[in-house]
Amino acid sequence: VQLLESGGGLAQPGGSLRLSCAASGFSFSSYGMSWVRQAPGKGLEWVSTISSSGGSSNYAASVKGRFTISRDNSKNTLFLQMNSLRAEDTALYYCAKEFTAVAYFDCWGQGTLVTVSS
Amino acid sequence: EIVLTQSPATLSLSPGDTAPLSCKASQSLSTYLAWYQQKPGQAPRLLIYDASNRATGIPARFSGSGSGTDFTLTISSLEPEDFAVYYCQQRSNWPLTFGGGTKVEIK
Numbered sequence: 001v002q003l004l005e006s007g008g009g010l011a012q013p014g015g016s017l018r019l020s021c022a023a024s025g026f027s028f029s030s031y032g033m034s035w036v037r038q039a040p041g042k043g044l045e046w047v048s049t050i051s052s053s054g055g056s057s058n059y060a061a062s063v064k065g066r067f068t069i070s071r072d073n074s075k076n077t078l079f080l081q082m083n084s085l086r087a088e089d090t091a092l093y094y095c096a097k098e099f100t101a102v103a104y105f106d107c108w109g110q111g112t113l114v115t116v117s118s
Numbered sequence: 119e120i121v122l123t124q125s126p127a128t129l130s131l132s133p134g135d136t137a138p139l140s141c142k143a144s145q146s147l148s149t150y151l152a153w154y155q156q157k158p159g160q161a162p163r164l165l166i167y168d169a170s171n172r173a174t175g176i177p178a179r180f181s182g183s184g185s186g187t188d189f190t191l192t193i194s195s196l197e198p199e200d201f202a203v204y205y206c207q208q209r210s211n212w213p214l215t216f217g218g219g220t221k222v223e224i225k
Binding site for chain 1: 161167168173174205207209216219
């Protein structure tokens, strides 16, 4: 099982970034997927979860209306579209696989760093 | 939003000691709580799910207990590789939330 995030980088306040997570080693379309972030030196913060089919999603209040989670099951890839970025969105963003149809995370990528700064 | 409060923030112990880590929830979770371990520069690792079930490959020295609002992760006979930060996480209600973490450091 492997998750490989990409797309992080430096963005200006108000800007946008699109994160990707390429999955391999498991039946991607059978599992819900999530994004979890960690600001430098801080704890873990759940960001968003999408169902296995992509038909439903949930968001943290801090990102709702600005971030959109999506997936392409034909390409085993998870996405996070991040708009209206703020300084407080600066963090390492992890892609995480759902554990047996419940909202725990049994596999994590190594993360992609997003820095929001002018 | 369910708030998870972990204590203590830091636990200073020696190898071979037992580490009791607490996670208290602002409302009942039943047993819908997990524990993760995170080492510096690494992604978190799932240790315990649904309060007391060890994830695949997790040594028996890690045990979880509790229900409702009070939960404990116990690490028996600490090994050098167990010194890390530990987080609890609830799946009882959206939004999913994590505790602030407990750092287990070498005394």
